[in-house]
Amino acid sequence: MPLRFYNTLSSRVEEFQPLEPNKVRMYTCGLTVYDYAHIGNYRTFIFQDILRRHLRYRGYEVLHVMNLTDVDDNTIRGAKAAGIPLRDFTDKYINAFEVDAQLLNLQRPEIVVRATDHVDDMVKLIQVLEAKGFAYRSDGSVYFSVRDFPGYGKLAQIDLSGLRAGARVDSDKYDKTDPRDFVLWKAAKEDEPYWDSPLGRGRPGWHIECSVMSMKYLGETFDIHSGGSDLVFPHHENEIAQSEAATGKPFVRYWLHGEHLIVNGEKMSKSLGNFFTLRDLIAKGHKPTAIRYLLASVPFRKPLNFTFDGLHQAQQSIDRLRNFRYRLTMEKFPAGESSELQERARAARQAFEDALDDNLNTAEALAAIFDLVRDANTAMDRREFHDSDRAAFLDVLERWDRIFAVLEDNDHTKLLKFGFIATVEKSRAADAVISKEGGSGVTPNGYTSAVLTEALADEEIEKRIAERNAARRRGDFASADKIRAELLAAGVILEDTKAGTRWKRK
């Protein structure tokens, strides 16, 4: 089945055909780096990650550019409040974002760009717009003249006249001749960062950066542009206006917009204050892969209501998949193979691939893999699963996980690596550092101590399991059960299988 996506520009699902065969150029709107990202932001990034992973799975070479907005009102305000240079301030949140991205298994885009590294390019594009009569100056700023760009509103399907009566108009104090116009270059203000340019001393408006950086790396017309649905208007509408006015060519062929994460019936957002950051959830004991699973499990065009119950359900689902993979890998099966099961594996692969081809229907792709899990487990219990069936099933799982990326149980390792948790000894050492710093609560890794929890080291766990198994062999089940209970209390779950005792962290 052909790959197809819902394109905001046409309001319908369209077959996907890149400009250049086998190659996809895509741009995604990243973060404004003035604070830790919340999981609503990550819902969109995970959708985009699944998009790029599926494109690659389908054999496309993907050239993916993501921007980071590191100059705007919020970043300027934050840097000022912190009393540090803008660049230092935004660096902090870019670093935090990169840690989060690794925890969530987000593939790094081929190109990640910062707005402040492209100011010269933005100035040049604004000059082109001026030369072509799409821009005008006012009070040291430069504006885009919407009335001069036919087709404005085609993405958001905004009726221009609707913007007048009763509409809340831009509260910005800059002077525009038409309320619909938007700023390309903002005149420098007292006490704010600025760039000297032929346009005067100032800084770029928000929308221009995405036009400039996307076209610089992807060309004047490229395949996919995506972001959260809140960016449709005005951000992406304005990008189209700027880019197409400057080049006279179509800007983007497929616009993909992700729906929002909802909390208690409302959009999760900074301004409403109803948000969780990734580290908030980690501090509550939740695992990044469970968060990834939850955020990936609902197709991107549907609002997703975030609840802790949902997060728990996600963890349970991952555990089921991992338990299956463990069994598939470790259990002994009779020699030979079953053509029926081989066919079953083939069908499951087909089903999940078709689901993703269909506008990234992740819910259906999940159903496909769970169907397979149940059927395979049933066959195993009936002794109908054979040794040579193993590879086919592992192959389907591995392929499925190239997209979902949740099967690897490496949360613990990563959380240790980034200092969110520590082994008992290291945790005490970190506490000592924190108290020496006068209770600032920041570890050498830069994370607050509230996030640190203690964990048993692997060797300690294995030692206790050996003790328990010795007790079991003696028939001393009381001692064995005591050890199991103690480990459970420390967050370690034991399972006795035919292949020996297996353990995993809760």
Added chain:
RNA sequence: GGCGCGGUACCCAAGUGGUAAGGGAGAGGUCUGCAAAACCUUUAUGCGUGGGUUCGAUUCCCACCCGCGCCUCCA
């Protein structure tokens, strides 16, 4: 007010003009020293409400109700 999205079982959620995927949770059973995991059985005559089209609608059309988003910085 304009534009858009959505209302499916206890919870999350897919889906189709022909009689409701999947996950979680609950109940009963099998297996196990006991657990855990796994398996089996079971939980929507029903898909917001009312009309209409049709042999047949949850799926198409109309109206209405409810929730949310965007229209202002925002993933």
